[in-house]
Amino acid sequence: EPEVTQTPSHQVTQMGQEVILRCVPISNHLYFYWYRQILGQKVEFLVSFYNNEISEKSEIFDDQFSVERPDGSNFTLKIRSTKLEDSAMYFCASSEALRWEQYFGPGTRLTVT
Amino acid sequence: AQKVTQAQTEISVVEKEDVTLDCVYETRDTTYYLFWYKQPPSGELVFLIRRNSFDEQNEISGRYSWNFQKSTSSFNFTITASQVVDSAVYFCALSENSGNTPLVFGKGTRLSVIA
Numbered sequence: 001e002p003e004v005t006q007t008p009s010h011q012v013t014q015m016g017q018e019v020i021l022r023c024v025p026i027s028n029h030l031y032f033y034w035y036r037q038i039l040g041q042k043v044e045f046l047v048s049f050y051n052n053e054i055s056e057k058s059e060i061f062d063d064q065f066s067v068e069r070p071d072g073s074n075f076t077l078k079i080r081s082t083k084l085e086d087s088a089m090y091f092c093a094s095s096e097a098l099r100w101e102q103y104f105g106p107g108t109r110l111t112v113t
Numbered sequence: 114a115q116k117v118t119q120a121q122t123e124i125s126v127v128e129k130e131d132v133t134l135d136c137v138y139e140t141r142d143t144t145y146y147l148f149w150y151k152q153p154p155s156g157e158l159v160f161l162i163r164r165n166s167f168d169e170q171n172e173i174s175g176r177y178s179w180n181f182q183k184s185t186s187s188f189n190f191t192i193t194a195s196q197v198v199d200s201a202v203y204f205c206a207l208s209e210n211s212g213n214t215p216l217v218f219g220k221g222t223r224l225s226v227i228a
Binding site for chain 2: 103
């Protein structure tokens with residue numbers, strides 16, 4: 001069964017460093033998303049991406065964040081200068097169509113020290 | 114603005130008991146979509162069900178059933194004859210039809226099933 005994959009599973013970085021989180025969505029899906037979950041809290045939307053551009057973003061997704069689909073398979077989230085409060089689990093998701101079920105990857109745990 | 118409330122933070126049941134997880138939502142849209150996801154201890158988010166606002170039929174899938182009531186803005190989830198493997202955090206989520214709105218999640222209910 002097709003699934004969303006994410007790498008790395010765990011990333012430790014120092015405050016101020018740049019990180020890139022990688023995702024491979026399900027191949028026939030057209031909509032891509034990033035969410036984050038701070039430990040023990042609810043899942044929060046960051047950004048959605050369709051047709052090679054951002055379709056919606058939340059207040060969390062400020063200028064420090066960017067997304068890219070560099071090729072036909074990968075979907076990346078970049079945080080330019082990490083802060084302590086960026087420590088969270090970051091989930092990538094994809095869906096075949098808008099408002100259809102989103103399938104989530106296993107997540108990348110980002111720890112900023 | 115859309116909002117999802119899962120008032121039960123934690124529930125603990127003994128194996129084989131039935132358990133219902135509550136979900137209440139708020140939206141101004143007449144067309145919207147409701148979802149349940151399971152997050153087991155391993156951390157991934159597993160899709161369980163999607164419902165649109167025009168389909169109020171209850172759904173049963175094995176030991177899982179969902180009760181959608183527009184009159185009370187609720188979309189409750191029942192696990193029958195619970196098992197230890199059901200132990201997880203369960204999230205209810207809402208997506209409105211207007212714009213490109215993403216999933217808005219509730220805070221989740223942690224279910225512990227004790228053998």
